[in-house]
Amino acid sequence: MSTVPAIPIKLYPRLTQGRFNTWRVAFVAVTQLLYFGLPWLQWHGRQALWFDLAGGRFHLFGLTLLPQDMVYLAALLMASAFGLFLWTTLSGRLWCGFSCPQTVYTEIMLWIERWTEGKPAARRALDAAPWRLDKVTRKGGKHVLMAAFSLWTGLTLVGYFSPMRELAAGLPTLAIGPWEAFWALFYGGFTYLLAGVLREKVCLHMCPYARFQGAMFDPDTKLVAYDAPRGEPRGALRKGAQPGVARGDCVDCGLCVQVCPTGIDIRAGLQYECIGCAACIDACDAVMDKIGAPRGLIRFTTQRAEDGGDARPRRPWQRPRVLVYGGLLAVLLALTATGLLNHTPYKLDVLRDRASLVREGDDGWLENSYSLRVMNGDEQAHRFRIEVEGLPGARLRETAPVMVPALTVATVGVRVAADPAAVQRGSQPLRFVLRAVDAPQRHVSADSSFIGE
Ligand code: SF4
Ligand code: SF4
Incomplete structure (x- = not known):
């Protein structure tokens, strides 16, 4: 021996x-x-690959990811791990x-x-x-x-x-x-x-x-x-x-x-x-x-x-570990690619004004106030239209589009009015929709509630 x-x-x-x-x-x-x-490497006047921790953004050539998009980075890290496992099984x-x-x-x-x-x-x-x-x-x-x-x-x-x-x-x-x-x-x-x-x-x-x-x-x-x-x-x-x-x-x-x-x-x-x-x-x-x-x-x-x-030697598809690691890798890559292709670089957060739950407007309609945080994670400025849905008869008092410069966050105060004959008492679901004027197919939404009398 x-x-x-x-x-x-x-x-x-x-x-x-x-x-x-x-x-x-x-x-x-x-x-x-x-x-x-x-x-x-530079990309349109900015570092092409830049984890801007102070600004809370990750720049990847033309793509800018915000903190809520870190799921893509997590998915890519997991894909790298399964790629390494697959490579180790093979080689x-x-x-x-x-x-x-x-x-x-x-x-x-x-x-x-x-x-x-x-x-x-x-x-x-x-x-x-x-x-x-x-x-x-x-x-x-x-x-x-x-x-x-x-x-x-x-x-x-x-x-x-x-x-x-x-x-x-x-x-x-x-x-x-x-x-x-x-x-x-x-x-x-x-x-x-x-x-x-x-x-x-x-x-x-x-x-x-x-x-x-x-x-x-x-x-x-x-x-x-x-x-x-x-x-x-x-x-x-x-x-x-x-x-x-x-x-x-x-x-x-x-x-x-x-x-x-x-x-x-x-x-x-x-x-x-x-x-x-x-x-x-x-x-x-x-x-x-x-x-x-x-x-x-x-x-x-x-x-x-x-x-x-x-x-x-067995063929790769006859080896269980290759199938498991390869399958997980393919699923993760497909999900990440689909997510990134449909990625919308905006985000909307809604905060209800809790100081005045409900009040009556000059026209007799019931009003609730909200504070909206509109994040524009795109490389260019956009005008955004805000809409409400999910509550029949509800409409926004402020209808003018909101201009948000590139890579900034704007806070906007809005009031939602609803016909008292159409709303019930207590809390009812309401959804805010944020839509870019120049690209209306790209939109995000955030759920909130409307308090009736
Ligand atoms: S290099 Fe090759 S020949 Fe030389 S000791 Fe190693 S195994 Fe033997
Ligand atoms: S493959 Fe590299 S580490 Fe392994 S025995 Fe040969 S020289 Fe050493």
């Missing part, structure tokens, strides 16, 4: 080349381009190995480390060397670069909540608000600590998702594994066959261990520390190419194939 070697305290992972590494670099490039670039820990922010930022920190301290052997030697000027310069340079990068990630995060261009403009003179400074330092500090210092320890000991994602696996989930029957018995490559000595394809070069960002030896069997980054596949494929053996001694496979039973 193979034993799992202990993971060293400090790792010096080698850089690997290969198709999976190309994918990982592409993921780092795309995710960071989006993360750092989006807050700079195992590919999310961890390629696109998790911890992986992406650790990769960037490793690039900085390689650039300032050199290859793994040089880094080991530098760590063992006494503190001289060269070591201080290299180590100091590395930490300054990592801290600067971390701070920029922190500032970028704040830029999603506070206009990025104003933040950047205020940076040279440190003219940024205390809360902005706090969150930039807080998030930047965490990036530095988690990706620059703790690195793989976060995946091994701290990440909660790593703990429960096994519940999403099924026998057909992709995982990285060593083909032991083909690779064993391992041994160094020697010219000519040695009589009586059977040899597998593993030349015991150790490259798969040296490139592993979590420091494990995948040849010891499946281990929860494996984040599915496929660096060992790239390293081993290169070795197989050199010795003229087929690629795939370490490869993506499934538990079903490893167990050697029915090796035919």
Whole structure:
């Protein structure tokens, strides 16, 4: 039985080349381009993606969501979660190995480390060397670069909540608000600590998702594994066959261990520390190419194939977890899309004037007073017509349309009059309808009541 070697305290992972590494670099490039670039994008003179907490609005290109629309954001977050569960069922820990922010930022920190301290052997030697000027310069340079990068990630995060261009403009003179400074330092500090210092320890000991994602696996989930029957018995490559000595394809070069960002030896069997980054596949494929053996001694496979039973993978629609996560994801996306397509950027709140419940007007009709809060969450000003319905014979005293500028709230006092012959005593339901004059098909309503005599 193979034993799992202990993971060293400090790792010096080698850089690997290969198709999976190309994918990982592409993921780092795309995710960071989006993360750092989006807050700079402008849309009709305003930041395109902006969680304006102070103003209580979320701007998403041409769409402005108000606090009552946060259900869409909640739905999108839930859809993201089910999308991640579905992806995990299908592809195992590919999310961890390629696109998790911890992986992406650790990769960037490793690039900085390689650039300032050199290859793994040089880094080991530098760590063992006494503190001289060269070591201080290299180590100091590395930490300054990592801290600067971390701070920029922190500032970028704040830029999603506070206009990025104003933040950047205020940076040279440190003219940024205390809360902005706090969150930039807080998030930047965490990036530095988690990706620059703790690195793989976060995946091994701290990440909660790593703990429960096994519940999403099924026998057909992709995982990285060593083909032991083909690779064993391992041994160094020697010219000519040695009589009586059977040899597998593993030349015991150790490259798969040296490139592993979590420091494990995948040849010891499946281990929860494996984040599915496929660096060992790239390293081993290169070795197989050199010795003229087929690629795939370490490869993506499934538990079903490893167990050697029915090796035919099931189709996605034959896998219950895929159906459940995929179904929930499709329903959530369909509901969100339908809601957003029919989204009306207005809101109406009605408050009955409780000081004078009912009074008689000059014409003898009964009157109730209300205070209406009209929210125009659209990017342009609108004139709104207010109507009442649900109470036969009731009409508004004030009939002129109300002008509400873009992205503002107006409070309007109105009186509803009703023929005393038509209304009953006590409270009766009444509905207010708010309709844009220029787009009458877009309307919202709010329920209230009318007090008869
Ligand atoms: S890289 Fe391949 S050949 Fe080298 S030790 Fe690992 S499994 Fe064996
Ligand atoms: S064993 Fe291979 S796939 Fe797993 S973390 Fe290490 S290098 Fe990545």
